[in-house]
Amino acid sequence: MAKFTTFCWALLLAVSCLINVEAIDKVTRSGRYLYTSSGRFYIKGVAYQEQGAVIPGADNSFLEPSTFIDPLSDSDGCSRDLPFLQKLGVNTIRVYSVNSSLNHDSCMSTFSGAGIYTIIDLALPLNGSIDRDSPSWSTNLLDQYLETIHTFNKYDNVLAYNVGNEAIISNTTDVAPFLKAAARDIKAYLNSISSSALVGYAAIDGDSTFRVPVANFLSCDPSNSNSSSTSIDLYGLNNYEWCGDSSFEAAYAGVEGDYAGYNVAAYFSEFGCITSPPRLWTEVGSLFSSQMSDVWSGGIAFSYFPAESAQGQFGMVNISSDGKTVTTGDDFSRLEAQYGNVTSPPNTPSQGSSPASYPSCPGQNSSFAASTTLPPTPNEAACDCIESTFGCVFKPPTSNYSSIVGSLIDTACGLLGQAGSSCDDIGGNGTTGVYGRLSGCDPTIKLSFTMNEWYQINGMQPESCSFAGNGSVDPLGASGTASAFAAETSCVASPSATFTPTLPSGLATASSGSGSSGSSDSGSNGAVPVLGEGQVLLGMMSVALIGVASGIWTLT
Ligand SMILES: *[C@@H]1O[C@H](CO)[C@@H](O)[C@H](O)[C@H]1NC(C)=O
Numbered sequence: 001m002a003k004f005t006t007f008c009w010a011l012l013l014a015v016s017c018l019i020n021v022e023a024i025d026k027v028t029r030s031g032r033y034l035y036t037s038s039g040r041f042y043i044k045g046v047a048y049q050e051q052g053a054v055i056p057g058a059d060n061s062f063l064e065p066s067t068f069i070d071p072l073s074d075s076d077g078c079s080r081d082l083p084f085l086q087k088l089g090v091n092t093i094r095v096y097s098v099n100s101s102l103n104h105d106s107c108m109s110t111f112s113g114a115g116i117y118t119i120i121d122l123a124l125p126l127n128g129s130i131d132r133d134s135p136s137w138s139t140n141l142l143d144q145y146l147e148t149i150h151t152f153n154k155y156d157n158v159l160a161y162n163v164g165n166e167a168i169i170s171n172t173t174d175v176a177p178f179l180k181a182a183a184r185d186i187k188a189y190l191n192s193i194s195s196s197a198l199v200g201y202a203a204i205d206g207d208s209t210f211r212v213p214v215a216n217f218l219s220c221d222p223s224n225s226n227s228s229s230t231s232i233d234l235y236g237l238n239n240y241e242w243c244g245d246s247s248f249e250a251a252y253a254g255v256e257g258d259y260a261g262y263n264v265a266a267y268f269s270e271f272g273c274i275t276s277p278p279r280l281w282t283e284v285g286s287l288f289s290s291q292m293s294d295v296w297s298g299g300i301a302f303s304y305f306p307a308e309s310a311q312g313q314f315g316m317v318n319i320s321s322d323g324k325t326v327t328t329g330d331d332f333s334r335l336e337a338q339y340g341n342v343t344s345p346p347n348t349p350s351q352g353s354s355p356a357s358y359p360s361c362p363g364q365n366s367s368f369a370a371s372t373t374l375p376p377t378p379n380e381a382a383c384d385c386i387e388s389t390f391g392c393v394f395k396p397p398t399s400n401y402s403s404i405v406g407s408l409i410d411t412a413c414g415l416l417g418q419a420g421s422s423c424d425d426i427g428g429n430g431t432t433g434v435y436g437r438l439s440g441c442d443p444t445i446k447l448s449f450t451m452n453e454w455y456q457i458n459g460m461q462p463e464s465c466s467f468a469g470n471g472s473v474d475p476l477g478a479s480g481t482a483s484a485f486a487a488e489t490s491c492v493a494s495p496s497a498t499f500t501p502t503l504p505s506g507l508a509t510a511s512s513g514s515g516s517s518g519s520s521d522s523g524s525n526g527a528v529p530v531l532g533e534g535q536v537l538l539g540m541m542s543v544a545l546i547g548v549a550s551g552i553w554t555l556t
């Protein structure tokens, strides 16, 4: 009898468990706010990524990591951390870099089951991000972004994908059109696979004269027709202005005013100043109150894992060297108390009462240089077609070629410049809105183009294609002939075209996730925050400063 009872209870529990398993509620954006079925949604989050290797140097003034550890592929780590994330009371984690070829099933279902959403940055360190010093929106980056989305589309708890983090700083606002093009193409792709994930960008703090137009630019409609097609859905501001026991008036009144009329959802993609210890996290009370809720939908505390910065040490826990034990610090307990106190943030306005609007774009001036003419959608077929006409091509001496491509392009462009030619075809200028016909191509194709130009200028002498062993004559390429030029031209029927991108061919037939409804689809790093310009100390996972092209050449 006892046995039977136990069995019944076990069965009943199992059944009730099954019945009680509910899918995580979908978060949608309506105008400038986020909603679930139960009302307004606030991101109560924490950054969740162990810091990668930071190699300091003149080319890495923000101390951005050059390697990363994908936290969502570490199933033991996720199970280890789940109880702590739950104790902290978070509903979202932000992850800066993931490896699309690894398996994320365990972590994603662990977090989904606990009601925890993810905000996933699509950029990777080094050549995996839009380089603020030499920007391009090109096939290799598009493919990387699509591969990550393809990998994560099967999960129900991806809240947003970020197309960049801190790529635009005060003197690189000309990078903004490349980010906006990325948002446009990623949004089109998400629509094509019926994904409801939001498209985000995480901005560096700093002077409002560039910060505010950048925000408005990323959510504006260049065609002046109230179209959402090039707008981000979710603007993140990495904000460290509340230090110690500050106040809304002292720390946040400025940003509240700056974004008072903003048209899409906004949140603090990082917060948690460390300059006036102890961190009390009293900003939480302000951020989740009616003082801020008209503009902001919560934020991401930085950071769960330790992260070293020039400013000092971020982090709320330590992990034992065997990876098994979590030790929480006082920051953890204080944030837990503050998050625990956020019981009913304002639930207004109601969904639907705040319609979306996409205003015209901010104009250019001395503090904001972005053109409203965006780069075209990177076109792999056109790039491959042009490449097939080259008589001299880059033949990487090693599969680890990313570190030499930039310097070789600089060398080749320098030679072309001296010979009266130029690299205009591979360049793009976000201030003038002029993009070369190969500007959206993979850097290796850009390099092959420059090598081939030099080879042609030198009458196709084989030694002119050497580039110290990095170039190789391609007897199948026919460049230099009139027919080759015609072929090149015919490769790009409409150089400024935008279209819905599709997965790279290798993945097109791979099984796509259950969350992906489309069939045609086919389907940054360690962490350390940049604190805002003027007080920039270091970058968590912003864009790589080591670009594929170091940019010593300029367009003529
Ligand atoms: C992703 O993981 C695979 C398998 O471990 C590895 O070969 C590859 O280099 C990783 N990619 C990145 C970008 O780290």
Ligand SMILES: *[C@@H]1O[C@H](CO)[C@@H](O)[C@H](O)[C@H]1NC(C)=O
Pocket (backbone or CB within 6 Å): 061, 133, 171, 172
């Ligand atoms: C922008 O400013 C940074 C310093 O904040 C400097 O290192 C960088 O070279 C500048 N970039 C340009 C394009 O002027």
Ligand SMILES: *[C@@H]1O[C@H](CO)[C@@H](O)[C@H](O)[C@H]1NC(C)=O
Pocket (backbone or CB within 6 Å): 208, 209, 210, 212, 213, 362, 363, 364, 365, 366, 367, 368
């Ligand atoms: C440039 O325009 C923005 C508004 O888009 C404004 O905030 C900023 O102050 C202007 N900069 C200058 C130097 O006038």
Ligand SMILES: *[C@@H]1O[C@H](CO)[C@@H](O)[C@H](O)[C@H]1NC(C)=O
Pocket (backbone or CB within 6 Å): 306, 315, 316, 317, 318, 327, 328, 329, 330
């Ligand atoms: C983690 O360990 C370091 C070194 O012992 C220590 O300085 C730091 O306070 C610890 N952090 C936490 C959150 O306990």
Ligand SMILES: *[C@@H]1O[C@H](CO)[C@@H](O)[C@H](O)[C@H]1NC(C)=O
Pocket (backbone or CB within 6 Å): 285, 337, 338, 341
């Ligand atoms: C929690 O909120 C209440 C009411 O707003 C406030 O009195 C209390 O001080 C808060 N607790 C913490 C830890 O901030």
Ligand SMILES: *[C@@H]1O[C@H](CO)[C@@H](O)[C@H](O)[C@H]1NC(C)=O
Pocket (backbone or CB within 6 Å): 226, 355, 356, 357, 358
């Ligand atoms: C933009 O379009 C939305 C719906 O598509 C509409 O509700 C809103 O009023 C429009 N805004 C403007 C300024 O036309």
Ligand SMILES: *[C@@H]1O[C@H](CO)[C@@H](O)[C@H](O)[C@H]1NC(C)=O
Pocket (backbone or CB within 6 Å): 127, 128, 129, 140, 141, 144, 399, 400, 401, 402, 403
């Ligand atoms: C970065 O460079 C490596 C080779 O060093 C290459 O395998 C990888 O595809 C590149 N990533 C992108 C996005 O270009």
Ligand SMILES: *[C@@H]1O[C@H](CO)[C@@H](O)[C@H](O)[C@H]1NC(C)=O
Pocket (backbone or CB within 6 Å): 400, 403
């Ligand atoms: C790739 O090459 C660079 C520069 O030559 C080197 O520093 C780096 O360690 C190499 N990476 C790998 C994975 O071999």
Ligand SMILES: *[C@@H]1O[C@H](CO)[C@@H](O)[C@H](O)[C@H]1NC(C)=O
Pocket (backbone or CB within 6 Å): 429, 430, 431, 432, 554, 555
């Ligand atoms: C883009 O063009 C403008 C205007 O000609 C020029 O001042 C600027 O230096 C160019 N930018 C780059 C990155 O070449």
Ligand SMILES: *[C@@H]1O[C@H](CO)[C@@H](O)[C@H](O)[C@H]1NC(C)=O
Pocket (backbone or CB within 6 Å): 397, 404, 407, 408, 467, 468, 469, 470
């Ligand atoms: C290729 O180019 C790099 C960078 O300019 C140079 O260091 C290297 O010697 C060249 N040749 C080979 C075979 O790697």
